[in-house]
Amino acid sequence: MIPYWKQFVAAVNIVHSKATSVQAGLGAVVGMFLGLLPMSINSVIIILISTFLNLDAGLMVWSTFCFATLSTFLDTFAHHLGFWMLSLPALKPIYTTLYNLPFAPFSNFNNTLVMGNTLLGIIFFFPVYFSGKKFIKMIQTASFQQKIEKFKANKIIMKVSSFLSLFNLKKKWFG
């Protein structure tokens, strides 16, 4: 939890995000994949990638939460989609090659849910990317910030995020 405390605080304080639009868009996309795909080695790899990149952590967390919720309703569809994809005779040689390659089987690509959700992620890639960009631009406008500041809730969020930042041990220990 320690390395990802910042992301958690960012998620709470998303309305005051300072991320660029690209970082926000990619954060939303990475969060989407994390939310859609079942927990496996793939999730670990995605989390690692997200760690290497300067993404909007807050948007990534919210995106993960939203798509994870959505995936409970999309699982059946994803299963059918994945089964269709894996049953395509034209792609069978590719799958067979992948299946017999080292390390590739660990990706669980032959699982209908993994394949279906990956496909859904690819389909939603650009819509989610641009939506993320648009969303961050919207909340970073002066008029939006002025509106936000008027709300009492904003003050509570600020206080909570400041309080949570106190526990950012990494910042404390490593500066």
Added chain:
Amino acid sequence: MKNLINFKKILTTFILLIVLLVLGFFFLNPLLRWGLEKTLTRTFAAESHVKSLKLSFRNTSLKINGVSVADAEDLSRNLFEFKELGGAINVKQLAYKRVIMPELKLLELQLLNPRTNSKQIKKQKAESNLQNIVDQLDLNYDKKAKTSWDEKNMLAPKALAQATSENTALIAGSEKNWKDLDLENRIKNIDWKSVEIEKNEKSATVIAQKLENLKKIQKDFQTIQKDAAQTQKQIQDNSKKIQDNIKKVETAKDQDLKNALSVFQAPKINYKALTNELIGDRIKKYSGNFSNFLAQSQDFAKPKNPTPKKIKKPRGGQNITFGTPGKLPRLWIQKTDLSGIHNKNTPYEIRLEGYIQDITSEPAVLGKPTLIDIKGQFAQAPDSALSIKGILDHTQEKAQDQIDFYLTKVPLKEFKLNDDEKFPVHLKSALANILGTATISGETIQGKISLDLFKMDFDLGTAPTANQESFLSFILKALEKTDKLEVVGKISGAVKKPDIEIETNAEAIISKAIQQRIDEEFKKAKDQIEKEYNAKIAEQKKKLDEQVKAFQDSTQKELDKQKKALKDYEDQIDKQKKELEQKIKGEQKKTQKQINQEKKKAEDQLKKQLGF
């Protein structure tokens, strides 16, 4: 782009990864143990436990200790458990997500042992209809006999009453005849004075008249005799009628007994259901487990499937395999050497030894069937033997499995034939031969498991009711007496849910025992009815017999008396007649002499007068 990549984080992550790897090196074994436990739980859909796991990189070997997997069908026992499992792993193939083991050693494998480390003990309370069958057997025939004893509907008492009435009338008629006959008075009233001679005149005319009177008396006497004979004949006829009446009473009595005993009909017992409930339970379970084991082998090593079938909504998705024949399967244990002790420290302790060849999760990829060859012997019975041989061929689209096993001269001790607590049928001791064979083609199974029991000694245990105890006791005693009890479970139909049909010679044994018991009860009840009935009839009949006998005796006595009187009077008449005839003769002679004298006197007087 420069803003996008965080090199500082990459460095931090690498350090973290290195720390994790170092920690993983120390904690790899517990992690793998945890992973294996989860995999086993998912594979067998039941709680699993792994005590420890040791992965050695030096010689690329794996050693697992203390594994137990619960039986999904009955969580109170383990499907299998073993003390140690060890073997080398092909490390290169691990990168391909393949577990290839040239040789595996499995020590102290135990099958279907009671599960000690599970909290989920499934309660098995099978509804048994045996109690209902037992209830049908109302063996209290004494009560039945008494309720069927309805004197109002009996024929014999009616016939007896009628016979008594008729006989009384006949006796009364006979007595009236005697009275009407009035033989004595009639004899007495005969005018004997008319034949008195001495006091009468001595004339022949008078004598002749007297003689006539005597003849008349004789004639009267003959009439009286004739009347008496007729009366006697009538009395004899009446006696005959009385005897006929008594015969009618006997016939009615027989009919009554027949009617009374006709209520006894043997109860309709479903002997097949009865024996199935009593002794089919165990073999049903064996057959079910056997079939279940084979079904699980198909689930584990799925037959070749060119076009995967879509599962409707699988949890966690569906894995589509792309194994290529000629390549290696995901799991392949080339040879598993087995050795171990099953049912340790119990009367059924058995030592097993053998091998299983080519265990794989993808038989179609491997292209080889799994071979099983296991032999064993019971520790407490050196004559016993166990053998399991099988070929599980899942290389083609249709699974073709053949399993044969036998256990001979198995010493059974405290062996439960039925798990139902209501019918604790225990075998204290017996010898058993168990033979099983099954052929699976696709999803259908054909096979049978036969259980032959010898030298049986049953222990009924605690029976809830006295009646039941008695009922079960005599059935079990009957089974004990038999040389061989055969129970055959025929398995057919779907391998996952087979139909198990039980056939046994116990049906014949039990039906014979019950029939014998019923016959005994019937005989007892019949004897009881007959005894009570005969006693009642005999009491009434005795009165009738006494009445008839008294009548016959009195009649005979009277008859004899009258006959004697008649004879006396007859003798008297004869005597009187003789005397009278002699007197008549004497009088005639005397009269003739007198006449002759008178005649001579007259002649002499005449001669004198005439001068001669």
